[in-house]
Amino acid sequence: MVTPTAVAPPALTTVNEMYEGGQILMTGATGFLGQILIEKLLRSFPRIKTIYIIVREKKGLSAEQRIDKMFRNVIFESLHELMPHFQLKIKVLNGQLDAPNLGLSPEDRSLVMSKVNLVFHCAATLRFDEELKVAINTNMYATQKLLDLAKQCSNLRMFTYVSTAFSHANRKYIEEIVYKPKTHYTELLKLAEMDITHPKYQEARDRLSTENINTYTLTKAAAEQLLHEEATYIPVCIFRPSIVVSTWSDPIPGWIDNLYGPTGLVCGAQAGIIRSVLADPNVKADLVPVDFVANALVCAPWHARQSYEKDNSSMPVYNYVSSKDNPITWYDFSITSQKAQLSIPSSQGLWYCFVLLTKHRTVYFLQNLLLHYLFGYIFDTCSWISGNKFRLLPIYDKMSKVVSALEPFSTKEWTFDNRNVEQMWNQLSSSEQNRFPFNIESLNWDDFLDRYVRGTLVHHLNDKMDSETRIKAKKRYTRLTVAHHCAKSLLYACVVLLLWSLLKYILW
Template sequence: MVNIPEYYAGKTVLITGATGFMGKVLLEKLLRSCPGVKGVYVMVRSKAGQSPEARIADMINCKLFERLQAEQPGFAQKIVAVKSDLTQPELDLSPEDQSVLVDGVDIVFHCAATIRFNEPLKDAMQLNVLATQKMLALARRMKHLEVFLHISTAYANCDRELIEEKIYTPPVDYRRLIDSLDWMDAGLVSALTPGLIGERPNTYTYTKALAEYLVQQEAGDLNVAIVRPSIVGASWKEPFPGWIDNFNGPSGIFIAAGKGILRTMRASNDAVADLVPVDVVINATLAAAWYSGSQTLTRSKNIMVYNCTTGGINPFRWGEVEYHVISTFKRNPLEQAFRRPNVNLTSNHLINQYWIAVSHKAPAFLYDLYLRLIGREPRMMKTITRLHKAMMVLEYFTSHSWVWNNDNVAMLIGQMSSEDKKVFNFDVRQLHWAEYMESYCMGTKKYVLNEELSGLPAARKHLNRLRNIRYTFNTVLVVLFWRVFIARSQMARNIWYFVVSLCFKFLSYFRASSTMR
């Protein structure tokens, strides 16, 4: 077998979802590490008055592509934007573009999907299932296609405790569901959704499971592979540590914790946080397409499925995530923090609701009241509401653990040359979680919030001021409590003196014991 860069040399690649988080990293890594690739078509729709070409031009001017720009200044010439809308008939492709893709594409990476977990079922079906069906129809027409790689999610079958690297049959025939949704109105679909998704937590995981089964049923003679990443986070190493460009998933939660807005979250400290760096997923994706494409003549009809997860190989728990996030943001605080970082994780619903009321809603209400008094627009309650919605989406995943089978991933690593293992590294046994979490948190500061490291001294001073304010507030609270409840009651004073004297005797005993030693 040729190595990975040699396999892609001279090939023409088609990518859907190239403007998304994972799609950008895939495009950058493919062009940088496989410089012999002939060209890359990216299917992009017009958005906010911007043409597909303008959107791609803006995208490749971001920080992510700086290393590629330095190493290969002419890389943009290989990228061809193709106007398309995956929700429209025939993908909204012009006859000319269809002809170009059918005649010229060798490899397809289907990354496009909605990542909104609670998307209405009809919309999620359009983007995750019907778009995949249309892409498969186009792929079957391609004259030189060697592999069709579909990006799914490790949580497509999260209603199971053990998830193997195979496609599971869903409880509902996707064809009948597509036909039914066609005539149902939004209200009826909404009423039927809980019964349809069953034990799965949302429409995202449900429709991704349907899409996998659709790929199996409608691939025909196509050479297909499926990659299932778990919770995709910031980059581990490439093109540089900590790159992240959005608030989605855990990133927004980390930022809220760093700002001191998030103080409590419903999660199990011992549940495995199946975070996986985005460059790990992309390296595994490129390797999976290489392996399937290189086996064209000898392959079986089985679709290769890869669980791209960390929990079964290098487990990291939510309690550890909380510790590293808080400690990182205390050492390197975010600018203009609302409070000092501190988060309490609890699996108890009632305790969590109590702390939400005390630590989230009450301070937000008081802060908004203060903003109104000084003539400014209140905003903290809106922020808290958005935060709670994000927390509810993640709650299912922070409270459960799964057992993943990773045999195909291990096999794939074993098939790679020593050089490919270095360049396309996705062996998460080498991942040092403490270092990764620090670079992840610093990445949210630098690339999402655009905060310069030169602002750290001022941010640390601000955090110290918040600490002093907190100590002052607590002291005033104790004094008020004394004046109102203790000083006015003889019984309360007696109890208070008894507790203080007991504590004093306790300390004196230990001091005497330590002196005798």
């Protein structure tokens, strides 16, 4: 047996003990899940010493400026009140995950190796249509280099890798195990060294396009294999959430800062510009609230460490999904969301809110043409005549790409095993279950989707919830509703008139 690099600390019987004196290294801290995770860790474990976060410069802002801006976000308001000086626990490391040695200075690498005892690797490129080389460098090469660094941490308690429940989407039944992909991860890493114009690279890219749903799931599956083979006898666990959406309640209800997954479509429907979506109404929508995800992610290292204490070759996998224990179909998601949207309409909506779901590409194509592009051409022509730029047509072009990327997830469903997640929940004490609620069975979808819709309205459409704005919004929506029904009646009348004219011509 290979002797582990890390020195095993005493058994950790509670989640609190796992984070006692914690010195945590985190990637993806500025991302959606990363922000919620940082907030939860600092608020729940005041005895955490330091959280080291690897951040790069972006859009003219230094790493430190990006973090300062992030902590001004509304989700950190309660933390500012409880721990006014919590930022003293944050150590920003200037780095670049796809660069050699993660772009870290020798001093920062030495600091990490001597101090860090927990690692959360949350960073990834989430674009489904990402260029293969970029996806490999971001999702695989960075994982390999971070693991190499973690192996040199003398007091490592756990390395937690955030993957996705759909990493092996080419399978119908997905267990909590690491599967062996058809293409070995080393072959993918070699591809990243080639120029994208190289014939061998292009041939491989075409071949790999059918191995998994997209470059995101392909490289996440390969990263899991990489960990399975290169992290032998190192404390590692893999956490696989499904489609992550807004918070349910913690730290505030309905918070979300991105338009990934169904959120962009929900916002478009609220604004009255999206009316058709390619989705099978009967397929389960595997959605999970980000605060539940963060709670389960906080507990995963503790649970995985217990497995490691019993068998240091174990690498627990956690499928965090909703479809098994608390399913909701895309039809129910759509109907419930629309009810919430009707109760709190947008004050800036362009049309009446309604969404049609279809699993048929031809039907979607016709609906997209008539309900989106025709409307867009009319609206943008009027806008152009008024001296303004086109607004809707660029949105519909982007939306078509989003719908195409989401099609595998909205028209297909999987069966997941989540016994490790269930065991983790059952092994928590009642007080810890109250502190870190992630039992998906407790989620009330009607209540959650109402908060989700309100959150997208406030945080994405920049709408307000004060009484004056709400009154104006309802009056505006009443006018749009009347206009919608008048337009629909006029359309029906035209169709009837056309059919009558054709019938009259044929018979007489």
